[in-house]
Amino acid sequence: MNAIDPRDPKAPPVEAGVVEISTTVIRILAPNPSPMTLDGTNTYLVADTGRSRVVVIDPGPVVAEHLSAMVHEIRSRQLEVQAVITTHAHPDHAALGTQAADEFSVPFITAQEIVDSALAQRILTGCGIGVLQTPGHSGDSLSYVSADGVLLSGDHLLGRGTTAILHPDGSLRQYLRSLTKVEGTEFVAIAPGHGPAMDANLGRSVIAYYRSHRLERVEQIRHHLEAGLRVVPELVQALYGPIESPIVAWSAKASTLATITYLSEEGDWSLRGDQVVPASH
Incomplete structure (x- = not known):
């Protein structure tokens, strides 16, 4: 299908x-x-x-x-x-x-x-x-x-x-x-x-x-993190581009944080405030 x-x-x-x-x-x-x-x-x-x-x-x-x-x-x-x-x-x-x-x-x-x-x-x-x-x-x-x-x-x-x-x-x-x-x-x-x-x-x-779509987002964020893009607002910008609506911007950030949390549960990355760092740090 x-x-x-x-x-x-x-x-x-x-x-x-x-x-x-x-x-x-x-x-x-x-x-x-x-x-x-x-x-x-x-x-x-x-x-x-x-x-x-x-x-x-x-x-x-x-x-x-x-x-x-x-x-x-x-x-x-x-x-x-x-x-x-x-x-x-x-x-x-x-x-x-x-x-x-x-x-x-x-x-x-x-x-x-x-x-x-x-x-x-x-x-x-x-x-x-x-x-x-x-x-x-x-x-x-x-x-x-x-x-x-x-x-x-x-x-x-x-x-x-x-x-x-x-x-x-x-x-x-x-x-x-x-x-x-x-x-x-x-x-x-x-x-x-x-x-x-x-x-x-x-x-x-x-x-x-x-x-x-969700699994593609996981891989997109993983790619950005491995390339050194590790600040949440910058990740949101890279994924979604400019967003005019405040509520849509909030939603985009929330979904990005959910995906980062998913990656952190796998043990590779850790979220510290607006920074994403390798879990070993």
């Missing part, structure tokens, strides 16, 4: 408003586009096979019109909300959680709480939703699989571009392991936290690209 670069500018934008991804998964796009969130955060209503009970996954940012859209969709379809949950704690996915849960008088269960929560497990099982621990982008990242086989990947996989590994909470080693876990999971489509949905064939190709 050939790897596909999801940064292809021909990748379609996310259709605004409400879209049915599958018989059990409905996407509502939050109006928070940015360099980090692409078209905006994808909020999902994930139902049981009877399409009566539903879990809200990634309620999104605190934007009144987004909450209104969510409420309208749920009530117009006469869905019974069981819980509001998240793929991870970043505010573009989770900030609206408490407010949305209060609106429907249901629990708000964070990604950090899902795995050990008996209540969460009962709710998810009742809706036929599976859970995968997929740390890497963040330490608490989860993915979910709907009753009809849609993988809701949060920021583990995106519909366009590549995922940042946000050091120090994120870990490249964990991220690569999580890619392997997702690769071994059966799914019919991927519904990402940002960007358009992908069918299974495209999704598996994107997983292959993500792995090759």
Whole structure:
């Protein structure tokens, strides 16, 4: 299978408003586009096979019109909300959680709480939703699989571009392991936290690209370090070139630090402040 670069500018934008991804998964796009969130955060209503009970996954940012859209969709379809949950704690996915849960008088269960929560497990099982621990982008990242086989990947996989590994909470080693876990999971489509949905064939190709992209970054940084370029800001510049957006610059530095940490775990290099030195020093 050939790897596909999801940064292809021909990748379609996310259709605004409400879209049915599958018989059990409905996407509502939050109006928070940015360099980090692409078209905006994808909020999902994930139902049981009877399409009566539903879990809200990634309620999104605190934007009144987004909450209104969510409420309208749920009530117009006469869905019974069981819980509001998240793929991870970043505010573009989770900030609206408490407010949305209060609106429907249901629990708000964070990604950090899902795995050990008996209540969460009962709710998810009742809706036929599976859970995968997929740390890497963040330490608490989860993915979910709907009753009809849609993988809701949060920021583990995106519909366009590549995922940042946000050091120090994120870990490249964990991220690569999580890619392997997702690769071994059966799914019919991927519904990402940002960007358009992908069918299974495209999704598996994107997983292959993500792995090759990350390992290529490892080798690029290794090459720069061996050539004597050992100051973190200079490494970021060498890898990414000029970056105008402060948040994109922060993300690039975080991913670079995650890769340096990966190399340090192999025992060859050590990070001391903004300096990278041979581990023997």
